[in-house]
Amino acid sequence: MKWLMYFCCAVCAFFLISPLVALLLGPWFQVVAALGDPVVVQALITSLKSTAVSLVIIILFGLPASYVMARYQFPGKGFLDTVFELPLVLPPAVAGLLLLITFGRNGPLGRYLYDLGFQIPFTLTAVVMAQIFVAAPIFIKSARNGLQGVDRDLEITAATLGDTPWQTFWKVTLPLSWNTLLSGAILAWARALAEFGATIMFAGNLPGKTQTLPLAIYTAMEKDLDLSLAIAVILVLVSFSVLTILKLSAGKGWREL
Amino acid sequence: MLRVNVRKNWGDFKLQVDFNQQQGELLTILGPSGCGKSTLLNLIAGVVEPDGGEIEYDGKLLYNEYPKINVPVYKRKIGYIQQKSNLFPHLTVMQNIAYGVKGSAAKAEIKKVMDVLGIGFLADKRPSEISGGQQQRVSLARAVMIKPRILLLDEPFSALDNFRRLRLRETLLDIKKKFQIPMIFVTHDLEEAYQLGDRVAVMNRGLFLQIGSKDEVFRQPVNTDVARFVGMKNILRGKVTGLSANGLAVQAAGITLKTPLHNCSCGQKVTLGIRPEDIMFVKEDKVVGEQIKDNIFSACVIERSSGTQNCKLILQLIDKKLKLEMLLPNHVIEKYNIDIGRKIRVSLKKSCIAVLGSGNSDTTVNEGMAVI
Secondary structure (H helix, E strand, O other), X not given: OHHHHHHHHXXXXXXXXHHHHHHHOOOHHHHHHHOOOHHHHHXXXXXXXXXXXXXXXXXXXXXXXXXXXXXXXXXXXHHHHHHHHHHHHOOHHHHHHHXXXXXXXXXXXXXXXXXOOOOOOOOHHHHHHHHHHHHHHHHHHHHHHHHXXXXXXXXXXXXXXXXXXXXXXXXXXXXXXXXXXXXXXXXXXXXXXXXXXXXXHHOOOOOOOOOOHHHHHHHHHOOOHHHHHHHHHHHHXXXXXXXXXXXXXXXXXXXXX | OEEEEEEEEXXXXXXXXXXXXXXXXXXXXXXXXXXXXXXXXXXXXOOOOOOEEEEEEOXXXXXXXXXXXXXOXXXXXXXXXXXXXXXXXXXXXXXXXXXXXXXXXXXXXXXXXXXXXXXXXXXXXXXXXXXXXXXXXXXXXXXXXXXXXXXXXXXXXXXOOHHHHHHXXXXXXXXXXXXXXXXXXXXXXXXXXXXXXXXXXEEEOOEEEEEEEHXXXXXXXXXXXXXXXOOOOEEEEEEEEEEEOOEEEEEEXXXXXXXXXXXXXXXXXXXXXXXXXXXXXXXXXXXXXXXXXXXXXXXXXXXXEEOOOEEEEEEEEOOOOOEXXXXXXXXXXXXXXXXXXXXXXXXXXXHHOEEEEEHHHOOOOXXXXXXX
């Protein structure tokens, strides 16, 4: 029985690692050369720019949102809970389609934005919105768990020692939930970086404008496999470093970082 | 001076308390779990908002129903210690103690507080590296450092072992003396309430049943509920049969007892309370002095259970249906070889009998022992 378990484990590991090995065995020279390709550079810039903006917005609105979910009781909380989790199970293509019909020229919100002169679909804003839509729930879920894990009595104690609610948050709540918040933010960022389906539906695939790295892989694959491999290498490296940072920072406090 | 008069309802539970605390006084609140002690502290600290009433400290309102005033927790300067030490796990002991202090001028003060509490050597440790008793000392130091108007303590020592609990009680009295901080100490432990309190309040079901000096509360409970809480195990219901300048004669459970004077009339029903440790053992051959000769009875030991220092006996009065609980030091038990079946003489000293008032309101009193 034990050996059967080991065998299944080995099959899983083999399946997951073999593509990476294939990538390493690939035509390295051409891959390195392709890194200088303007399409790749542009896609990299688009990706970094859009994910950075997405992450900032996600934290700015997601942190208070998760605080509300972690601390307060109110009618409709269960419903809100589902709303925040829905994008996690929604296929990205569906998410992109929904964003398009909402913010498109004839959409219920897009109509008014068009009148005001804002055109969202097929812009960098759309890329960011698609990323936020799929990645924010990951951060909110994680941050909520982290904040819920902070003992209420510690916050009360801080208040009796003279801390305003704002000081309490910075001096007690944030440091004690730091690990979970950080890992939530990194996972959300990684998800935003990997975003493909919703982006292509809502923002299109315009090189230099809305073409992110995953979209560039898709486009390049049709004419130049080496180019798409080069982009893949970039993404694999990024994913690896993200995981490594996560593992290293886990268990380390706010101050050691 | 603290003046508290607050109401709070939670479904069926109603809390209504009204009391004053003098400057520098340690008030202990004694009551069973769920009686509303912790809620009362939460109301005073400002963690929970009352439904009505007012809380005033030195003429300044901390809470008022109308016009509405509710000073937030962080502006009240009221220290709050719970059973859990609530130290910040991401800070060192030193950082915890300095937490509520603004500026760095407090170095000397911090050192003084740490010395009084005997925790100077822990400064650089993390809360997880020190013992429960030490954690509670750090928690006390941290609260003392903010120079609180009042220190609220919610069963702060009940999670500690006996040895540390006793030591910390001493330390607390030391703090009170050195820093002159008024304290409200909540506990369900009789000994603790008695040892620490300048005054004692007995609380049950959201109400103060009695508040007064500890001798008043422990010697002269106002009713049977209080009598039970303060350890009067023997509660007797009887009728006043005689009245004189020296006291009452009360007939209860087939015996007549001489009791101290109380405001009541002949024929009235009264309830009496006697602490087990106040019942005296009288040697067979002893010539009984004036002081105790009034209430001497012969009884048979029907149960015996030993503790580390004292032995609890259940007595059956000879030819009467009255049972009494008494407490004797182990050395007396050994010396006179007192065991089950043994016939002994006991004295219910007159001055130690509490007349709990007319028995009309006490519907639940059984004859003889209330609780065994």
